[in-house]
Amino acid sequence: xxxxxxxxxxxxxxxxxxxxxxxxxxxxxxxxxxxxxxxxxxxxxxxxxxxxxxxxxxxxxxxxxxxxxxxxxxxxxxxxxxxxxxxxxxxxxxxxxxxxxxxxxxxxxxxxxxxxxxxxxxxxxxxxxxxxxxxxxxxxxxxxxxxxxxxxxxxxxxxxxxxxxxxxxxxxxxxxxxxxxxxxxxxxxxxxxxxxxxxxxxxxxxxxxxxxxxxxxxxxxxxxxxxxxxxxxxxxxxxxxxxxxxxxxxxxxxxxxxxxxxxxxxxxxxxxxxxxxxxxxxxxxxxxxxxxxxxxxxxxxxxxxxxxxxxxxxxxxxxxxxxxxxxxxxxxxxxxxxxxxxxxxxxxxxxxxxxxxxxxxxxxxxxxxxxxxxxxxxxxxxxxxxxxxxxxxxxxxxxxxxxxxxxxxxxxxxxxxxxxxxxxxxxxxxxxxxxxxxxxxxxxxxxxxxxxxxxxxxxxxxxxxxxxxxxxxxxxxxxxxxxxxxxxxxxxxxxxxxxxxxxxxxxxxxxxxxxxxxxxxxxxxxxxxxxxxxxxxxxxxxxxxxxxxxxxxxxxxxxxxxxxxxxxxxxxxxxxxxxxxxxxxxxxxxxxxxxxxxxxxxxxxxxxxxxxxxxxxxxxxxxxxxxxxxxxxxxxxxxxxxxxxxxxxxxxxxxxxxxxxxxxxx
Numbered sequence: 001x002x003x004x005x006x007x008x009x010x011x012x013x014x015x016x017x018x019x020x021x022x023x024x025x026x027x028x029x030x031x032x033x034x035x036x037x038x039x040x041x042x043x044x045x046x047x048x049x050x051x052x053x054x055x056x057x058x059x060x061x062x063x064x065x066x067x068x069x070x071x072x073x074x075x076x077x078x079x080x081x082x083x084x085x086x087x088x089x090x091x092x093x094x095x096x097x098x099x100x101x102x103x104x105x106x107x108x109x110x111x112x113x114x115x116x117x118x119x120x121x122x123x124x125x126x127x128x129x130x131x132x133x134x135x136x137x138x139x140x141x142x143x144x145x146x147x148x149x150x151x152x153x154x155x156x157x158x159x160x161x162x163x164x165x166x167x168x169x170x171x172x173x174x175x176x177x178x179x180x181x182x183x184x185x186x187x188x189x190x191x192x193x194x195x196x197x198x199x200x201x202x203x204x205x206x207x208x209x210x211x212x213x214x215x216x217x218x219x220x221x222x223x224x225x226x227x228x229x230x231x232x233x234x235x236x237x238x239x240x241x242x243x244x245x246x247x248x249x250x251x252x253x254x255x256x257x258x259x260x261x262x263x264x265x266x267x268x269x270x271x272x273x274x275x276x277x278x279x280x281x282x283x284x285x286x287x288x289x290x291x292x293x294x295x296x297x298x299x300x301x302x303x304x305x306x307x308x309x310x311x312x313x314x315x316x317x318x319x320x321x322x323x324x325x326x327x328x329x330x331x332x333x334x335x336x337x338x339x340x341x342x343x344x345x346x347x348x349x350x351x352x353x354x355x356x357x358x359x360x361x362x363x364x365x366x367x368x369x370x371x372x373x374x375x376x377x378x379x380x381x382x383x384x385x386x387x388x389x390x391x392x393x394x395x396x397x398x399x400x401x402x403x404x405x406x407x408x409x410x411x412x413x414x415x416x417x418x419x420x421x422x423x424x425x426x427x428x429x430x431x432x433x434x435x436x437x438x439x440x441x442x443x444x445x446x447x448x449x450x451x452x453x454x455x456x457x458x459x460x461x462x463x464x465x466x467x468x469x470x471x472x473x474x475x476x477x478x479x480x481x482x483x484x485x486x487x488x489x490x491x492x493x494x495x496x497x498x499x500x501x502x503x504x505x506x507x508x509x510x511x512x513x514x515x516x517x518x519x520x521x522x523x524x525x526x527x528x529x530x531x532x533x534x535x536x537x538x539x540x541x542x543x544x545x546x547x548x549x550x551x552x553x554x555x556x557x558x559x560x561x562x563x564x565x566x567x568x569x570x571x572x573x574x575x576x577x578x579x580x581x582x583x584x585x586x587x588x589x590x591x592x593x594x595x596x597x598x599x600x601x602x603x604x605x606x607x608x609x610x611x612x613x614x615x616x617x618x619x620x621x622x623x624x625x626x627x628x629x630x631x632x633x634x635x636x637x638x639x640x641x642x643x644x645x646x647x648x649x650x651x652x653x654x655x656x657x658x659x660x661x662x663x664x665x666x
Contacts, residue, residue: 001029001030001031001032001072001075001341001342002028002029002030002066002070002071002072002073003024003028003029003071003072003073003075003337003341004026004027004028004029004057004060004071004072004073004074004075004337005027005028005029005075005076005077005332005333005334005336005337005338005340006026006043006057006074006075006076006077006333006336007021007023007024007025007026007053007076007077007139007329007330007331007332007333007336008022008023008024008025008040008049008050008051008052008053008077008238008329008330008333009021009022009024009049009051010020010052010114010115010118010438011048011050011051011052011500012376015402020050020327021050021329022048022049022050022205023039023041023048023049023328023329023330024039024040024041024049024050024051024052024053024056024330025037025038025039025040025053025056025326025329025330025331025332025333025413026038026040026053026056026057026059026060026333027060027333027334027336027337027361027413028060028061028063028064028066028071028337029337029341030064031344032338032341032355034334034355034356034361035060035063035064035356035361036059036060036061036063036064036361036362037060037326037333037334037359037361037362037413037531038053038055038056038059038060038361038363038413039056039121039330039362039413039414039538040052040053040054040055040056041538042056042362042363042411042539042541043055043056043059043541044536044585045537045538045545045583045584045586045659046207046538046584046585046610047537047538048204048205049610050610051610052118052122053333054122055068057122057123059362059363061401063361063362063363063364063598065252068123068124068126069125069131070542071125072130073130073132073135073340073341074115074126074130074131074132074340075131075132075134075336075337075339075340076115076121076131076132076134076336077134077136077139077162077329077332077333077335077336078133078134078135078136078162078163079133079134079136079163079445080112080133081163082114082133082163082164083115083133083543103474110643111508112128112131112133113128115131115133116131117174118429119131120334129424132336132339132340134335134336134339134340134405134424134593135157135163135164136162136165137157137163137165137167137168137300138177138335138339139299139331139332139333139334139336139338139339140157140159140162140299140300140324140327140332140335140336140337141155141157141168141170141172141177142177142300142330142334142335142338142339143299143324143326143327143331143332143334143338144157144297144299144303144322144323144324144327144335145172145177145297145334146299146335146355146356147322147324147334147339147355147356148295148322149322150172150295150297150320150322150394151173151174152172152173152293152295153171153172153173153178153293153295153296153297153322154169154170154171154284154285154287154288154291154293154295154296154297154318154664155168155169155170155171155172155297155298155299156168156169156170156283156287156296156297156298156299157170157298157299157300157303158183158189158190158280158300158301158302158303159188159190159220159300159301159328159329160190160191160194160300160301161185161188161189161190161191162329162332165182165184165185166183166184166185166188166189166190166191167182167183167188167189167190167300167302168180168181168182168183168185169236169283169287171291171293172297180287180291181236181237181287184605186239186240187238187239187240188240189240189276189279189280189302190300190301190302192229192240192242192272192275192276193207193210193272193276193302193305194207194269195242196210196245196269196272197209197210198254199248199249199254199255199268200213200246200254200255200261200268200269201254201255201256201257201258201259201261201265202257202267203257205239206279207301207305208304208305209341209444209447210269210272210273210306211273211305211306211307212444212446212448212493213261213265213266213269213446214266214269214270214272214273214307214442215268215270215493215494215497216269216270216446216494217263217266217268217269217270217271217433218266218267218270219233219263219267219270219271219273219274221264221267221270221271221313222248222251222252222267222268222271222294223271223274225244225247225248225271226271226272226274226275228241228247229241229242229244229245229274229275230275230278230279231279232280232282232406233573235286236282236283236285236286236287236290238279238282238283240456244580248268248332252264252265252268259265261446264420273305273308276302276305276308277307277308278312280302280308280312281311281312281315281317284296284312286315288317288318293318294318294319294320295318295319295320295321295322296312296318296320296321296322297321297322297323297324298312298321298322298323298324298327299323299324299327299331299335300327300328301328301329302327303323303324303327303430303475304328304415304475304477304514306476306477306499307477307497309321309323309475309476309477310476310477310478310497313465313467313469313476313478314465314467314478316466316467318467319467319468320467320468320469321467321468321497321615322469323469323471323473323475323476325359325413325414325416325473325475326413326414326415327361328415328615329474329624330413330414330415331414332520334356335394335660338355343568350621351494357506358507359412359413359414359418359473360409360410360411360412360413360418360420360508361410361412361413362410362411362412362413363410363411363542363562364409364410364411365408365409365410365542365543365561368386368561368562371543371560371561371562371563372384372386372563374543374544375543375547375560375563375565378547378665379574379577379665380568380574381551381567381568381570381574381575382547382566382567382568383565383566383568384563384564384565384568385563385564385565386562386563387559387562387563387564390510390559390561390562390563390564391510391513391514391516392517393559393564394406394424394514394517394559394564395514395517395518395520395521396517397522397556397557397559397564398424398425398426398514398518398519398527399426399521399522400424401426401429402556402557403423403424403425403432403435403436403439403440403555403556404423404424404425404555404557404558404559405422405532405540405546405549405550405555405557405558405559406419406420406421406422406423406424406532406559407420407421407540407543407546407547407558407559407560407561408420408510408511408560408561409510411539411541412539414473415646416473416474416501416531417504417529417530417531417532417539418472418473418474418501418529419452419503419508419511419529420508420511420530420557421531421532421539421540421541421546422529422530422531423436423440423441423529423530423531423532423555424514424527424528424529425449425490425527425528425530426487426490426518426522426527426528427449427451427489427490427491427524427526427527427528428487428488428490428524429488429489429490430490430523431490432449432489432490432528433445433448433449433490433623436449436528436530437551438554439553439554439555440534440549440553440555441530441534441535442534442535443535446494448492448493448498449489449490449491449497449528449529449530450474450491450498450499450500450501450528450529450530451488451491451498451499451500451526451527451528451529452500452501452502452503452511452515452526452527452528452529452572453502453503453515453525453526453527454502454503454504454505454512454515454519454525455471455472455502455504456504457519457525457526458471458500458502460481460484460525461480461481461484461488461526462478462479462480462481462484462498462500463467463478463479463480463481464478465478470495471500471501471502472501472502472503472504472507472570473501474499474500474501476499476500477493477497477498477499477500477522478497478498478500479496479497480496480497480498482496487524488524488526490528491526491528501529503515514527514650515527532546532549533549534549534552534553534657534659536657536659537549537659543560544664546558546560547565548656548662548663550565550567551567551570551654552570552656552657553657570653571649572634572645572646572649574632575634575649575663576633576635576636576638577633577634577665577666578633578634578663578664578665579628579631579632579633579634579663579664579665579666580624580625580628580634580637580652580661580662580663581625581628581630581661581662581664582606582625582628582660582661582662583659583660583661583662585586585609585610586606586607586608586609586624586660586661587606587607587608587609588604588605588606588625588626589604589605589606589607589614590602590603590604590622591603591605603616604617604618604619604622605617606618606619606625606655606660606661608660615658615660617651617655618647618648618651620643620644620647620648620651621648621651621652621655623641624637624638624641624643624644624648624652625661627640627641630666633666634649634652634663
């Protein structure tokens with residue numbers, strides 16, 4: 001039986017801009033086992049995209065070698081009541097579905113018809129009886145329990161909001177999931193953390209930055225103020241008093257994102273992190289004492305707080321802890337599919353391998369000849385050589401201080417690069433943090449980089465708690481052994497911790513071999529592992545994505561499959577054969593504005609259809625992009641329009657680096 005799970009938003013029409021959902025994804029199960037899983041952002045190249053997961057669905061079907069018509073059940077990660085609300089919202093915004101989806105009918109207040117309309121628009125005829133809606137937090141819960149391998153567990157979900165709830169506490173076994181308590185949106189831990197994330201000058205989805213900032217602060221500075229913002233109640237209940245946080249603004253002026261981060265901001269982050277941990281442990285202690293469960297499963301966006309997860313693991317409250325690696329809403333696609341696969345019962349989960357043996361479930365780079373062919377399309381921009389031992393060659397580069405892009409096999413599902421779409425570096429020199437930020441990441445200097453270590457050697461470098469946990473997904477912050485902190489200078493955070501990833505030979509042999517080879521050369525069997533992307537894009541998915549990131553950053557080398565790749569300096573002459581075009585959801589505009597002298601003038605700009613960002617461009621570049629047809633090369637367009645080649649090229653490369661235009665071989 002084939003079951004498709006879908007999460008995220010509904011919008012596929014640029015003009016509609018329906019801001020519903022985020023982290024769209026699709027997961028395909030065959031007889032209850034995951035065969036493919038894709039986040040839409042990896043394919044449409046929009047971070048945390050709320051667009052309908054059409055590309056992800058197609059990718060799942062292609063990976064499994066099946067057609068949409070072969071799918072037996074289709075499950076979405078919201079209740080039918082919420083789906084109906086989305087449909088009504090569409091109509092209230094004056095966008096009738098007959099226009100929106102180019103169909104001759106409307107929703108008629110039927111949520112199944114609403115999703116049915118979207119699916120038919122994308123995939124043709126669909127039997128509406130195959131469609132299921134599954135409550136948001138139930139999908140979170142199933143996504144954690146079913147792959148955990150536990151016979152029974154306490155299951156806790158925590159996020160901002162889904163189906164008008166912010167989380168739940170449940171018990172689970174082979175007979176089903178039984179909800180014991182539901183968290184209201186008024187008491188949402190996700191919203192609390194998000195509100196303070198905004199207060200500190202960061203944006204939605206930047207909560208992880210606040211987590212990384214917290215160890216630099218002192219939670220005692222604002223502890224009493226934060227204590228007034230919540231109350232711990234009997235039976236594991238609590239209340240959040242958001243209005244009390246208004247007092248914070250009277251003591252600390254909210255930070256604008258352009259302002260420097262000061263010690264007071266670090267202290268606020270530390271107090272917020274302490275508050276989150278206090279409330280969560282209050283909930284866990286009560287429900288563990290009542291249920292006597294020794295196994296814990298966590299999911300929901302708050303479960304991406306790796307610092308919290310590490311403290312739970314070290315607390316001794318539970319014998320085993322499983323955190324869903326894709327705890328955000330993308331993981332709900334898995335939960336929805338699991339529910340529909342068994343129509344609600346989790347089923348026996350005696351083996352973790354039964355449901356989710358690993359996370360390498362995305363796009364495959366292909367065999368050696370396919371990899372060679374893709375790389376050779378880039379011509380003189382790349383120097384490509386085949387390697388007889390790519391693990392040894394990559395380790396040698398790393399031991400020489402080089403920073404490399406590393407692309408192998410199938411892409412990971414979830415927010416972490418786990419060794420198939422990674423940037424790798426020597427974990428020892430503390431300055432490597434600044435070097436990598438300057439080379440490619442362009443991110444805040446306070447954010448730590450993660451170490452990866454063979455599972456057999458993890459205890460040599462890190463304090464591994466007694467509780468059982470899968471450390472292979474970068475979901476726990478652990479203490480670095482005190483005698484190793486100076487050695488692992490690039491991956492040890494200011495508080496002596498690290499977000500550890502272990503790797504086994506069976507789970508990812510080539511990645512394991514690189515770390516082992518680096519250990520033989522340097523005596524340190526650890527690597528710095530961070531996601532392969534710059535700050536303007538999601539993690540790279542295809543070989544072409546990786547090449548673009550390689551060419552537009554200062555990475556020293558690229559390793560793809562069995563090939564080691566170096567690059568030439570970008571120049572107009574070498575890029576003449578590349579074909580320029582606008583990125584998806586980017587449009588050209590000519591607008592009239594008043595200049596500094598009060599005169600009306602016309603400005604050329606690029607604008608995104610999914611946010612409010614606009615980028616001014618020269619008239620010359622505007623003409624080139626307006627004439628771009630996906631067939632003519634840069635050289636041909638420059639000649640046809642009689643443009644200044646060097647000036648246009650420099651502007652083009654700047655826009656290429658921030659991913660609003662593309663330059664690709666034909």
